[in-house]
Amino acid sequence: MFRNQYDSxxxxxxxQGRLHQVEYAIAAVKLGTATVGLKNRDYAVxxxxxxxxxxxxxxxxxxxxxxxxxxxxIAGITADARVLSKYLRSECLSYxxxxxxxxxVSRLITNLGNKMQTTTQRYxxxxxxxxxxxxxYDEMGPHIYKVEPSANxxxxxAMTIGSRSQSAxxxxxxxxxxxxxxxxxxxICHGIHAIRSSxxxxxxLSKDDGASQLNITIAIVGKNQPFKILxxxxxxxxxxxxxxxxTTSMPSKPQEDDDNSSFGDQPGTxxxxxxxxxxxxxxx
Amino acid sequence: MDEFNKIFxxxxxxxxxxxxxxQDEEIxxxxxxxxKRKKKFDPYEANGGTVLAIAGADFAVVACDTRLxxxxxxxxxxxxxxxxxxxxxxxxxxxCWCDTLALTSLLEMRIQMYEQEHNKTMATDSLAQxxxxxxxxxxxxxxxxxxxxxxxxxxxxxxxxxxxxVGHYERCRYRALGTSYALLQPCLDELLGWENLLPSKPVPVxxxxxxxxxxxxxxxxxxxxxxxxxxxxxxxxxCITKDGVTSTTIxxxxx
Numbered sequence: 001m002f003r004n005q006y007d008s009x010x011x012x013x014x015x016q017g018r019l020h021q022v023e024y025a026i027a028a029v030k031l032g033t034a035t036v037g038l039k040n041r042d043y044a045v046x047x048x049x050x051x052x053x054x055x056x057x058x059x060x061x062x063x064x065x066x067x068x069x070x071x072x073x074i075a076g077i078t079a080d081a082r083v084l085s086k087y088l089r090s091e092c093l094s095y096x097x098x099x100x101x102x103x104x105v106s107r108l109i110t111n112l113g114n115k116m117q118t119t120t121q122r123y124x125x126x127x128x129x130x131x132x133x134x135x136x137y138d139e140m141g142p143h144i145y146k147v148e149p150s151a152n153x154x155x156x157x158a159m160t161i162g163s164r165s166q167s168a169x170x171x172x173x174x175x176x177x178x179x180x181x182x183x184x185x186x187x188i189c190h191g192i193h194a195i196r197s198s199x200x201x202x203x204x205l206s207k208d209d210g211a212s213q214l215n216i217t218i219a220i221v222g223k224n225q226p227f228k229i230l231x232x233x234x235x236x237x238x239x240x241x242x243x244x245x246x247t248t249s250m251p252s253k254p255q256e257d258d259d260n261s262s263f264g265d266q267p268g269t270x271x272x273x274x275x276x277x278x279x280x281x282x283x284x
Numbered sequence: 285m286d287e288f289n290k291i292f293x294x295x296x297x298x299x300x301x302x303x304x305x306x307q308d309e310e311i312x313x314x315x316x317x318x319x320k321r322k323k324k325f326d327p328y329e330a331n332g333g334t335v336l337a338i339a340g341a342d343f344a345v346v347a348c349d350t351r352l353x354x355x356x357x358x359x360x361x362x363x364x365x366x367x368x369x370x371x372x373x374x375x376x377x378x379x380c381w382c383d384t385l386a387l388t389s390l391l392e393m394r395i396q397m398y399e400q401e402h403n404k405t406m407a408t409d410s411l412a413q414x415x416x417x418x419x420x421x422x423x424x425x426x427x428x429x430x431x432x433x434x435x436x437x438x439x440x441x442x443x444x445x446x447x448x449x450v451g452h453y454e455r456c457r458y459r460a461l462g463t464s465y466a467l468l469q470p471c472l473d474e475l476l477g478w479e480n481l482l483p484s485k486p487v488p489v490x491x492x493x494x495x496x497x498x499x500x501x502x503x504x505x506x507x508x509x510x511x512x513x514x515x516x517x518x519x520x521x522x523c524i525t526k527d528g529v530t531s532t533t534i535x536x537x538x539x
Contacts, residue, residue, distance in 0.1 A: 065400070089400055097393050 011123045022120050022127055025149035029131035032075030034162035034198035035062055036191050037133040037144040038172060040182045043222030044135035044142035046073040047191035049162070049198065050215050063219045067092035068226040069102040070136030071219055075162035076149070077129035084128060088112060105136035105143045109153050116151035127151075131161045137222045160194065167197040185241060188218055192242040289315075328380050328428045329354060332514025335365055335376035336460035336468055336504055337434035338476065338497045339442035345494070346376050346434040346444075347501035347521040349536060353514050361517040361538070369395055372524060373408045373435025375415075378462040379449070380428035387427045390418060408435040412445040412453055419451030426450050430461040435524055442524075464508035464515050471507060475500055498523060502534055509536035 006012050007020035014020055035048040048062035060078050064085045065071040072088070074081035091111060095103040119125040132147040146161060147153045157176060160168040171194040179187060195216065218235055221227040230238070332353040337346040348365035351358060367375045367388040375391065377384040394414060398406045406414075412433050419427055426449040433453075437443040446459040458476045460468035476492060492500070501521045509516035519534045 089397075093393055093396055097389055 009123060010120055010126060019120065022150045025127040025129050026131075028129035029076040029149065029161055030163055032131070032162045033062070034160060034165045034168055034195055035073040035075055035133055036158070036160045036168055036172070036194045037073060037135050037146075037156070038158035038179055038187060038191055038194070039135070039142040039144050040179055040184070040187045042142060043184055043187065043220055043225060044137060044144055045184075045187050045191050046071065046133060046135045046219045047188070047195050048073045048217045049195050050217050059215065063217050063229050065219075065227045065229065067096070067102065069138060069221060070105055070108070070134060071221060071227040071229075073133040073135070073219070075131045080128040080130040081132070084112070084130065084132065087115065102138055104138050104140070105134070105145070106140070106155070108136075109134065109145045109147065112147060113151045113153050116147070116149070120151055133159060133161055135219065135221050135227075137225075142222055160198070162198070164198040164200070168194040171197050184220065185238070188220070188238050189242040189245055191218065192216060192238060327425075329382070331359070331379070331381040332463045333365055333378040334460065334462035334464045334468065334505065334508045334512065334515040335378050335432055336458070336472070336501060337376060337432045337444045338458040338472070338492065338501060339434065339444040339456075340492050340494060340497055342436070342440055342442065343494050343497070343523055343525045344434040344436060344442040344444060345497040345501050345521060345523050346374050346432065347505055347519060348376050348378070349505055349509060349515045350518040350520060351514065351516050352381055358517075364520050366520060366522055367392075368529070369411060369433075370405050370435070372405065372526070373411055373433060374522060374524060374529075375431055375433050377429045377431035379430050383427040384429050384431075387418070387429060387431070391415065394418070407438050408433065408443055408445075409437060412455075415447060416451040416453045419447060419449070423450055430465075432459055432461055436526060440526055460504065462515070464512035467511055468504045468508055471504055472500070494523060494525075498532065502532075505534065505536060
């Protein structure tokens with residue numbers, strides 16, 4: 001991307017039909033450290049790499065709990081993420097108070113998308129410079145959503161965002177077919193392996209170094225499991241588990257019953273289907 | 285209306301009534317009152333019930349009956365009046381049931397906001413202060429509930445607070461509220477407070493055990509259901525300790 005005369009304002013279109021400011025905002029997400037989200041049949045897991053900006057400071061909080069049934073992982077401008085998480089929290093609380101149940105994840109995402117869209121169409125606002133990975137669990141099962149500063153959101157089976165996340169994405173693509181049948185421990189180990197590949201090369205080699213071990217935060221949400229960020233001790237347990245198992249011992253061939261499993265995304269196999277809201281539902 | 289009044293009075297009281305101004309005023313006054321009472325809407329309803337709580341050295345016991353009534357009708361025989369607030373505190377509320385529901389759902393919201401903002405469980409004394417503020421904010425249209433907050437304080441000791449409908453609150457070791465408050469509070473004073481002992485007898489140190497606190501709560505619910513119209517059906521007793529909450533249900537009189 002290069003500077004040109006059509007990128008000064010978010011309300012200016014380029015002749016190619018692009019909004020450069022929005023694309024630059026998406027580039028801001030790539031500045032944040034990598035984070036990975038993946039799910040199995042009943043649980044969704046977020047793993048985030050929390051690298052502090054310098055040795056003197058503590059690392060930024062990458063995983064933010066929103067409600068009992070969902071939480072987010074952020075990459076990009078943390079301050080923008082705080083504003084969005086405050087909004088998501090108040091929406092969830094208000095829904096719980098009014099309707100006595102948890103906010104269905106897909107509808108919350110649509111709601112958030114609508115809010116973020118207004119910032120891409122006003123001359124006095126700028127897009128939120130943060131990408132979110134949202135892990136949630138509701139009646140439709142576990143969900144992983146990726147939300148971009150362009151207000152686009154994607155329902156994902158697994159996803160990664162942040163700097164050097166392409167290698168993590170390759171890992172996830174390779175093992176995608178096995179996730180549905182994985183146990184919770186396996187899925188967390190997959191997440192750790194995925195995020196390990198987005199470490200800078202020199203740190204990857206020093207896997208036994210104690211300091212680099214504590215840079216990962218893990219959260220899990222799912223059936224009978226409210227959103228929980230694992231403690232440092234639990235992190236260590238999983239890090240050791242992942243190290244012991246290694247990537248080669250994980251089954252990389254798809255299993256027989258995967259074709260019949262209902263992931264929720266295949267029509268005809270699942271009986272529950274959340275109404276897909278295609279247009280903006282709320283006027284802001 | 286006035287025409288009818290005149291005809292009515294002359295037919296009932298005869299011609300003499302029309303001459304007497306005092307009688308006219310009296311009859312009109314009662315009619316006025318009757319008309320006003322029919323039009324006036326009373327936003328509160330007394331749904332009855334009993335709640336009580338006892339604080340111990342490292343536990344708190346809170347109990348309620350499960351009857352909701354409306355006048356002389358029983359609207360529910362199985363509605364608990366206990367609401368879990370945090371992992372170490374519970375609210376028991378009786379009075380107007382709609383206000384109870386509104387108040388407790390508001391409190392649950394506020395507690396979740398607190399826990400997300402401060403990243404810690406709300407302490408029971410902070411929660412008591414918050415309940416007081418929330419209730420006083422409605423000073424001129426109160427939540428018509430008498431409530432008890434029972435739980436563990438910051439040091440792990442049992443603690444009980446009671447609230448009046450506008451938020452005045454006090455800490456105490458044991459309290460009963462509701463329609464059978466007048467029956468139960470003296471019983472609790474006798475069993476736990478030794479308030480009415482003569483000065484010559486030494487006042488024992490308050491150290492009721494968990495088992496006896498639960499038995500006292502059970503006994504009190506039985507007393508309440510025996511003599512109070514609006515209490516009965518089932519009793520629920522919950523004991524809060526640092527290890528969690530244990531629950532007991534007992535059957536009470538159904539009449």
